[in-house]
Amino acid sequence: MDFNQIRLGLFLGIFFLLLLLESFVQKHPTVDSKPRRLGINLSLTAVNVILLRLVFGGAAVGAAYFTSERGWGLLNYLDLPAWLELGMTVAFLDFMIYLQHVLVHMIPFFWRFHVVHHSDLDLDVSSGFRFHPLEILGSMLYKIGLILALGPSPFAVVVFEAVLNGMAQFTHSNIPLPEKLDAALRRIFVTPDMHRIHHSVEVAETNSNYGFNLSIWDRMLGTYIVQAKKPQPEIVIGVGAYRRPEQTTFLGLLTMPLHDTAQADARTQ
Ligand SMILES: [Zn+2]
Ligand SMILES: [Zn+2]
Structure with missing residues (x-):
């Protein structure tokens, strides 16, 4: 069994487990059709997976092999024990994608693409992969750059x-x-409750809770909101410019960066 098979097995296992749990008991009432949203979010996921394969192949892990063989990158200079290197890699990459997330909210050009993620009117397990293909490609380039600078082991990159x-x-x-x-x-x-606040239509709440894995970066840098203005089940999910399901079809999401509304709705603090 190679890395890819383990990764696919983990993805499918977690996906169906959460999907099953969500269908039995929900935290937040839904406003849009679940089959419609699942179809759109999973189609976008499929496009992104295929695109990543075609453009980058296994480039993130490949970059880690590249730096390990040449002794490049910060971690290859420091001779740390494997467990510490793994912890530092996961924490460093998590912090750097937290910063990236803050930037895609603050810079209007990037928000045009990131708004696709925020345009989901409900949140569920499939929302985690709802990103515009160009944001996915940009994120991968950024991550490869980070790996080349850091020089983590390929194993640490796979774990991250x-x-x-x-x-x-x-x-x-x-x-x-x-x-x-x-x-x-x-x-x-x-x-889930912490991240749901990030998907609230309230601008101050959208511009908070940027973390992906660790909540500590939001606390340290003052972007943490413990509780939304409304109780969790009443939080209105989405963005102001895209309230109607017919705006967020599969094609609608792909062309969203071209809309003026995306720009008008750019979030600046
Ligand atoms: Zn966001
Ligand atoms: Zn999200």
């Missing part, structure tokens, strides 16, 4: 990608976690 993939599904899922468990997890990790 698997964690990010599993957490994207978990943090977007509509499962109700007991409040105490949510509070305990949130000390370190991002939870």
Whole structure:
């Protein structure tokens, strides 16, 4: 079994488990059709997976092999134990994609693409992969640059990608976690309730809780909101410019960066 098979198995296992849980018991009431949204989000996921394969192949792990063989990158200079290198890689990459997330909210040109992710009117396990293909390609280029500078082991990169993939599904899922468990997890990790606030139509709430895996960056840099203005089940999910399902068809999402509304709705603090 190679890395790709393990990754696919993990993805499918987590996806169907969360999908099943969500269908039994939901945290947040839905406003859009679930089959419609699943069809759109999964079609977008398929396009993104195929595009990543075609353009980059296994380039993120490939970049890690490249730096390991040549002794390039910060971590290849420091001779750290494997467990510490793994921890540093996961934390460093998580912090850097937190910063990237802040930037795609603040820079109007990038928001045109990122708004596709925020235009989902409900959140569920499939929302975690709803990104415009060009944002996905840009993110991969950024990640390869980070890996070349850091020089982590290929294993650490595979672990980071698997964690990010599993957490994207978990943090977007509509499962109700007991409040105490949510509070305990949130000390370190991002939870579905924490990320739902990031998907609120309220601008101040959209511009908060940027974290993907660890909640500590939001706390440290002052972008953390514990609770939305409204109670969790009443949070209105989405963005002001795209309230109607007919605006967010599959084709509508692909062409969204061209819309003037995307620009008008750019979020600046
Ligand atoms: Zn965002
Ligand atoms: Zn999200």
